[in-house]
Amino acid sequence: MKPSPILIPESEYVLTAMRSQGAGGQNVNKVSSAIHLRFDIRASSLSLPHQLRLMALRDSRITAEGVLIIKAQQHRSQELNKQDAIERLHALVNSVAKAPEIRRPTRPTLGSQKRRLASKSQRGEIKANRTRLGYGKIEAD
Template identity: 60%
Template sequence: MRLTIHEHEVDWTAIRAQGAGGQNVNKVSSAVQLRFDIEASSLPEAVKARLRALPDQRIGTDGVIVIKAQTQRSQPRNLAEAMARLQALVDSVAQAPRKRIATKPTLGSKRRRIEAKVQRGKLKAERGRPNE
């Protein structure tokens, strides 16, 4: 299931990129910081709950996702990359996880487990001092 993120739900600001780049990095704001408020979005409630439950450092305690993109040299490409990352994050929780169906171990697996335990016990018993 693919949920679309509307551009009016996303706030972004242009910032100066970090790292090497010479004069260009000091005078051009080509990096993009994207902010997406989970609660104010038009996403379904179940998706919002799964997004909030993610153990992701980009999701703040206030429920705002902050994504910074600075790998590209131009601002539009950094914005497109940040939007793609946000879309990937939403897509990862868009589909509800399948419920696990509990199963019982087979009779053969039970026997193999017991036989392995018996073998291991015999090996350990032989390690002791010999009886006189």
């Protein structure tokens, strides 16, 4: 069963328009089409387990204060960049919606142990056959 997606209300994040970086000519120099989305994880309506899992992510977009900053500047229009930033926020929040399953260690089966040992002994035989016969051996008279 897949958990229902978490939707974040617009009041919990702040969108700021600014000029994009990089090439683009006059459009980049005149139009503020890039969007910075700031989302305070700790002050959000997310449940505590969701907040902790978000904070535990090793994501460079999350500051030490618990603020997620997403910069969207792929599109030429401000509206498309807003949609992109909001979609990326929802994708990140929904990626931690389900708690990770706890791994229960298992033992190797008897068959897999035997196959492993057989391949090791076969490999040893191959290496043993590489020596020249009678070379380097001291035989007792």
